[in-house]
Structures are given as structure tokens and as C-alpha cells.
Amino acid sequence: MSEQRRYKQLASTRALKKTMTRYYALSSYHRFWGKPLRRPLAWVTSGAPVELLRSFNIHPVYPEQYGAICSTNKATAGLCQVAEAAGYSQDLCSYATSHIGSVMQPALAPMNGLPKPDLLLACNNICGTVLKWYEALARHFNIPLFVVDTPFLPDQLTDHARAYVLEQLKDITASLERLTGRRLDREKLAECVALSNEVVTLWKEIREFCRARPSPLNGPDLFIHMAPIVVLRGTRQAVNYYRILRDEVQKRVEQGVSAIEGEKIRLVWDNIAIWSNLFKFFKMFSERGACFVTDTYTGGWVMELAPGDPMESLATTYTSIFLNRSPEFRARQIIDLVKEYNADGFVMHSNRSCKPYSLVQEVIRKRVMQETGVPGLVVEADMADPRSYAEEPVRNRVQAFLETLS
Amino acid sequence: MSSLDKSFTGCEPLNLLLEEAALNGARREERYPEKTFFGFMCSYMPEELVLAAGMEPLRLLPTSIQGAPAELPAYCCSLAKGNLSLAKSGSFKNLAGVGFAHTCDTMQCLGGIWKEAIDRNNTLFIVPPVILNAPGAARYYYVEAKNLLARLGELAGREPGDEDLQNALELNRKIRGLAKELDELRPQLPSHLVSALLRAGQVMPRREYAATLERVLPFLKQKAAGPGNRHPVLVSGPVLENDSLFGMVEELGGRVVADDTCTGYRHYVEPQIPGTGNDPLKAIISRYIEMPICPSRNRGLETRMDYLERLAKERRARAAIIIVRKYCDPHAWDSVPVAKRLRAAGLQVLVLELEGAEAGGQERTRLQAFLESL
Ligand code: SF4
């Protein structure tokens, strides 16, 4: 952890740890309180309309987030090998395979694996992998799998796509009513949506503070402090936490405190972090005065739920997220970030695990460079599996890139 | 195609189809100068819509493993890389356009790249539902199909109506009927022959295909010989751009009696469809909803495994070869439960990972050991 100290630690990190520890403790002990309180536990994909589950008092747990935890705990390679021995290819998403490994051999996994689910909810707005992954889980546990099929949007969101998603949400609602023996509480749903929106607004504010020069946050800060918006979206705890963080970041800006010593270069990051080497990797940049002032990944959670009927706004928002959009849309997003954050360049993590994120990066890179005139670097790695991280070539590329910028 | 028994020579329509299969759509301009071709890559692209707009659907197939196009990283399947390379070298220049039916993450990305790097105006999309039996899926797919039809009409400079759709539907039903007859002869015919004949129907004008196949079938029925002591196998897998694997199975003493590949019989299966009234578009869409699913779609957790087990039993397959293209996620995922299910049903199963459609030395050794163990 000595590497971590090179960054100015946010005081909020303590509150973050408390929030996350509490969440995982609650999840681990679900077997004691879940049944008596009639609150089932669901495994949920990161882009699923979790507000619906929360309105039914279902406790959500996130295998993708757990995939990141496995990676920072150096457990991914071992868990992937367990899945590989069972026939799953090493080329598949390492969040999925390490998680499947943790299901097969919990003893090898952090916290002895995630608490067992009563149901599964997958939304394919982020990738096709989640469908196959959750099918495998549904077969393994023999429990209900709910899928929200959010059609990919080559262009704008269409009425018929929205109507299709809405119809599925209604159908899933009816199934959840049967499963929990409760009627949908519309007020509670509206409340969860409102809480989500509050969190999203705070997260947006926090991110926008990084337009300041020097930036109060660096990439790894964003990656670490995104945890609550992933797993506690739609709750009061998340709102409370992000208020603390917002206040601290605001103060940093007011006092001109920078995230890294001597910010000289401002960069935009694209794709999931390289969890297995998070601090080591970003240190290559920070020690040369390069700060990641914003990114597309943690920005993915800036998704305001439109006002109006909550169910409709869930359908609209969750179908429109950036991973469900064309390269054109995604290029536009990075172009805007480069401009709004006054970035000098951008770095794309070509992430072997995540094809929908990564396969289009080269055409996006070209377009962004054309339109903004700033250079973009691609580094090939994997978000979780350290076996796909080759330090030397990465270091050389990064060095060469930063030299052109300074 | 690899060598065929002498007894299959001398049938001219058969030669034509084999030639088309070997060409995979190359030289189409010189062979069919009056036709306009429209490219597609996935069996979920409703061919009837292309036909109704007066164009010929052409399945885009890579020639062999191509050089890597700069737009795609190394960890991408060779189907996407190969086709993009061909496009960049101008092989698809004369197409009216290319249609992407959304299937896997790779196809989703390739569609976007195609639009950016190859053809901004004539790259079309249809996004079929992934959960084919989800509430509202059919209605949604219908609108998607209708929109695509309109775009195809614009491309072709005409407005396809119900009659065009009806004609296209009838033509495709006829082709599927003929393909079924051919598929049923599988146990008695060389595996690579059937595979080539089925692929020919995806790379040449459809009316010509139907007429030619119709003439070939009586000849094949006459030639059909018992499989003797060949090992009956089921092959399941993705797009295969040539017959190398089928030929190899044959060479090593096997016979493909059941086929579930994208370019094989799965492309042609005509399921039983409940009445769709007299709306041809609805009838077309229903077929794509009901046909045997590929791994990137879902119609219930066990639908695909049930189908494959039934198919294996019907055809008395004793072994199954599950082909996975390197870096193809959906097929790699499904290989696990499919293998498990077929093993439980008493079949021997080999999961074979191939770079492209070609089986190299190492795979040949594995295949040989597998077939010998039967
Ligand atoms: S990392 Fe990519 S492929 Fe894996 S679950 Fe997330 S979005 Fe899907």
C-alpha cells in the first residue's frame, strides 16, 4: 500500500471504507436476516435497473464489483483457473470467469465468495457476456433468472425499443410480486429513483470539480470512490457518503489542492481500470505530473433518471447508457470530455476482457484525435486478470507517450 | 472443397453449386451481372427483406485468416477481422450495402466500425430481440424489420410491398424445404458435400439456387449410399467459411449426420409456426423468432440444449464436435453447458477451438484421436 501514499489520500476514504464494509457485512450475514425479514438476495449486473429490486426490498449484490475486489486481492488468476478447468475459455471476460471460479471454490475467494443468491437479474445494456454468465449461474443454482433485454442502439433510442423494455420491466415486476408475495410499492419505487438521482447528481458534481486546474482528483480516486454508486445506488447511505466526498472535493478546489504533485499533463481515461495493478499503473503517470482528470467508465454512472413515471424513466435511462451506443456516440462523449476538462491527451485501455468496450476503440481514437487534435494512446491489458498485463511494453509505451506531451 | 468420390462427378447442376460454394461470392459480378447484392453476416438478418427489396442477400465470408486490420485488436474473432480486411481491400465495393443483424458484442462493434471506416451511408442495422420470447419481443422485432425494409427500399430505389414480401417468403420457404431434404440425406452423403451445398445457398442468387438444388436432389438421392461403418457425429458451431472441417471428419472415418452451424442447416431450419394471418412480414419475423437459437440469443434456459439433444437422438449421433472460433464469446460460453448436456445424453464430446474454419495440424490430431476413440 506504500504506492497508495503517493496520492494525497482523501479524508473521505475512511467514510468510504465504513460504507463498503457495512454493505459487505450486511450482505455476508444475509443468511441470518434475509429469511426472517422476507428480503431475498439478488445477484445483479452493474447496469441493471436496481431501483426496481430495491422497491421490493430485495438486497442486491454485484458480481462485477466483486470481480474488481478479487483482482485487487490478487485472487483473479487462481479463480479464473478454476473456471478454465471446468471448460470456460481464458478469453472470456475475467469478471465472469473469476466469479464463476469463486462460486465453484469459495475457499479461494475473498470473503469466501459472495452470499448465495435467491434470484438473478441481468441487463444486457453493457454486453452480451452478462447473459451467458447469468445463464450459467441460473443453471448452477437453479434459481430464477430475470433478463432485461435493452436493444443495442445503433442510433437514437426509438419508441419501439423503449416500449419493449418497458413491457419487460412490467413483466418482471409481476414476477417479483409473485416471488416476494408483495405488491409493487409505487411510492417506494419513486423514492428509490429519487435517491438514485440524488446520488447521480452528487457524482456528477464531484466529477465536474475536476475541470479545475489543478484537478482535485486523479483517475484512481474516481475508480475507488465509485464503489458506492455501483452497489448502493438508490439508497440513503450512498447519498450520505457522496455528500461527504463532494464537500471534501469542493474544499480541495477552493483551496487549490491538487490530486497529484505538480499537475502538468491532463488526461482522459477510457475503459475499466487495470485493477490488478491499479496504483502501480497510474503511478507511471502521476510521477511525471500526468493526472487523469476524467474518464468514461466511472462517468457511466452519471445517468439521471428522467422525471415522470419511474418505470418509464428506468426503461429510457437504462437502455441509453453509453456501452449500449454506437462508436459515434462514444467518440462524441470523449471529444466533449477532452474539451470540457481541457485535456492534453487520452489513454485507452484496450481491455481483453471487455469486447464491447474495447473493439471499437481504434475508430474512436482516430476520430477523437481528428476532432480535438490531442493524441491518444492505447495500452493493452485486462481489467482483472494479471496474466494479461505485460509491464515492460506498457511502461515503454506510456513513457514515449508522456514524452511527446511534455 | 476437398476430394469427392468419383461417383459424384458428371452432374452439371451439382458442379455449379460446388463452384459457387468454393467461390463464396467472389466473381459474382461477372457471373450475375444483372444482380445487385447486399451483404450480411448473421443468420438473424431476415433475408426475405433483402429479397423483397429486389436485392440478393450475400453472406460475407472471410477467405482464410486475413491480415489483422488496424481497427480491431488481436483478441477479436477471425470472422470479424477477415471480413473487415476484405472490405478494406475493396472486395465488397460493389455491394449495395451491408446489413448488420445485432448478435454478439463483436458483431455489434463491427457494425459500428464498418459505418465509420467502410461505408457511412449504406451500412444498415437491425437489432433483433435477444430474449426472443420476452413479452413485447415480437412486436419490437416487427417494427425493427419494418424500418429495415424501408431502408432497404431506399437503397434499392423502390418501395417493397406485401406482395414482394410474400414472394420472398415463398421463395425462402421453398429453399428451406429443399435444404431439409438435403439435410435428411446427410447420413448417406459425404459430410463436406452437404456442407458446401448448404453454403452455396447463402452466396448466390436465391432463385438460381432453388432451381439448381431442385435439380440436384434426385441425383443425390440416387447416389446416397449407407454410411457404412462411419462414426455418426453432430457438429455444432459458428460460421464456417469452408468445408475443411467436414472434410476432415470424413477423412478420419466420421460422418456429420447432424449439423448446427450458422452457415449449415441451422440457417435453413423451418420451424412449425402457429398461424400468422396474412401479414407476410409477421410470418417472416415469426420464423426468425422460432428457429433454433444460436448462443447469442435466449428463448428459455434449456431451449438450445434441448434442441441439440433431440437433434443428436433423431440422427443417432454418437459423438459431438463443438466448434469454437478463437475469441468468439457466445460459442465459447455455450460449449460448457452443451458439452455437459450431450455427455449426459451418452454422446462423446469434443470441444475444438479453431482460429478460423480451417483445422490445423494440432486440431487434426485431436480430432483423429477423438474419432478413433469412438
Ligand atoms: S467487463 Fe465488459 S464483458 Fe465483462 S461484464 Fe463488464 S461489460 Fe460485460
Ligand code: SF4
Ligand atoms: S458469434 Fe462468434 S464467430 Fe460470430 S461474429 Fe460473434 S464472435 Fe465472431
